Amino acid sequence: MSQQTSSPVPIFLSPPHMSGREQQYVQEAFDTNWLAPLGPNVNAFEQEFCDYVGCKHALALGSGTFAIHLALDTAGVTTDDDVLVSTLTFSASINPIVYQSANPVFIDSEPNSWNLDPQLLEDALKERAAKGKVPKALVLVHLYGQCADIDPIKALCDQYGVILIEDAAESLGSTYKGTHCGTFGQSGIFSFNGNKIITTTGGGMLVSDDEAIIAHARKLSTQAREPNLYEHKHTEIGYNYRLSNVLAGIGRGQLQVIDEYVAARKRNFDFYQDRLGKLPGVSFMPDAGWGTHTRWFSCITIDPAQFGCDRTHVLETLQAEKIESRPIWMPMHMQPIFEQYDFYGGDVSAHLFERSLCLPSGSSLTLDELDRICSIIEKLPVAALA
Numbered sequence: 001m002s003q004q005t006s007s008p009v010p011i012f013l014s015p016p017h018m019s020g021r022e023q024q025y026v027q028e029a030f031d032t033n034w035l036a037p038l039g040p041n042v043n044a045f046e047q048e049f050c051d052y053v054g055c056k057h058a059l060a061l062g063s064g065t066f067a068i069h070l071a072l073d074t075a076g077v078t079t080d081d082d083v084l085v086s087t088l089t090f091s092a093s094i095n096p097i098v099y100q101s102a103n104p105v106f107i108d109s110e111p112n113s114w115n116l117d118p119q120l121l122e123d124a125l126k127e128r129a130a131k132g133k134v135p136k137a138l139v140l141v142h143l144y145g146q147c148a149d150i151d152p153i154k155a156l157c158d159q160y161g162v163i164l165i166e167d168a169a170e171s172l173g174s175t176y177k178g179t180h181c182g183t184f185g186q187s188g189i190f191s192f193n194g195n196k197i198i199t200t201t202g203g204g205m206l207v208s209d210d211e212a213i214i215a216h217a218r219k220l221s222t223q224a225r226e227p228n229l230y231e232h233k234h235t236e237i238g239y240n241y242r243l244s245n246v247l248a249g250i251g252r253g254q255l256q257v258i259d260e261y262v263a264a265r266k267r268n269f270d271f272y273q274d275r276l277g278k279l280p281g282v283s284f285m286p287d288a289g290w291g292t293h294t295r296w297f298s299c300i301t302i303d304p305a306q307f308g309c310d311r312t313h314v315l316e317t318l319q320a321e322k323i324e325s326r327p328i329w330m331p332m333h334m335q336p337i338f339e340q341y342d343f344y345g346g347d348v349s350a351h352l353f354e355r356s357l358c359l360p361s362g363s364s365l366t367l368d369e370l371d372r373i374c375s376i377i378e379k380l381p382v383a384a385l386a
Ligand SMILES: *Cc1c(COP(=O)(O)O)cnc(C)c1O
Pocket: 063, 064, 065, 066, 089, 090, 092, 093, 141, 167, 169, 170, 190, 191, 192, 193, 202, 203, 204
């Protein structure tokens, strides 16, 4: 086959991006035979993570989902409790609520940040309090690299006695009025899945300023072993949720370059905005202005009437060129698996879902790749008119 007809190089949505610093820590784990779900890399990763986000205690775990589960468990969430949660999120925000046999209660987005609408939260709390059943907790999601409007949300949680848990899986590095997300509630969680801003191939972190919460989560994460190991006497149900010392080594290397990775993702977004912002019917996920938006994902919204085709057509056109994009999350209140649960809101997230797309957003994207993606999208309205 000739050069000209060879198929284009694929561009992925958000591939892992190694810095070269990870291998030193991985090698140390091998050299010292710390090949276990504990060890020096795990301890150091927890400490370095605390230093970065500005929290007192952290627990490294095998996934962000494990971290949410332990946040709920240590908050005392149990059978038939109600747990408020942002509807515009990934299903991992919800599944652990169901593991605890509690009921998720979905809250719609506000258009300004796409995150949970504080006014709807207030409506939900008023109505539920009047009926005599105040929700136990709120899982507040910080979507696609941007914090929710934490001040009014936290004030409502305090007023009604609702435990605040922050799902910051997508927003490591983003701040609200100068403070890192994930550090405002009783506990916060982060993810190091392969497509997140930093990765350990798979992993997560639970953080809290409350030492007792992290101590309890640490115990639960290692089969709820009691201090007297040799008795093997158990008083509560535990899990096997800790992060491997090898993978924690990857996390340590990744954490050293997080500022560069945040800057690269912002640069991607600015590039898209410069080029595609000129097209009719194209808008972008807003920056609400109360903090740093890391642009973990660069999200655009297509108005098909103005643009000439819909977001699915954009997705399919990119796919034909081996460029991966995807619609934003399908809101959880629209999911068949969660249809029996309550929802407060209107059509804000549903409307965003129908029209919005996540473009390739990795920190290793090159300017040539960004140019290639934009050139394809720029031709679409013309092609649709022809
Ligand atoms: C990725 C993600 C999670 C889950 O994290 P894992 O490490 O993949 O288990 C939870 N919540 C949100 C919003 C996510 O995007």
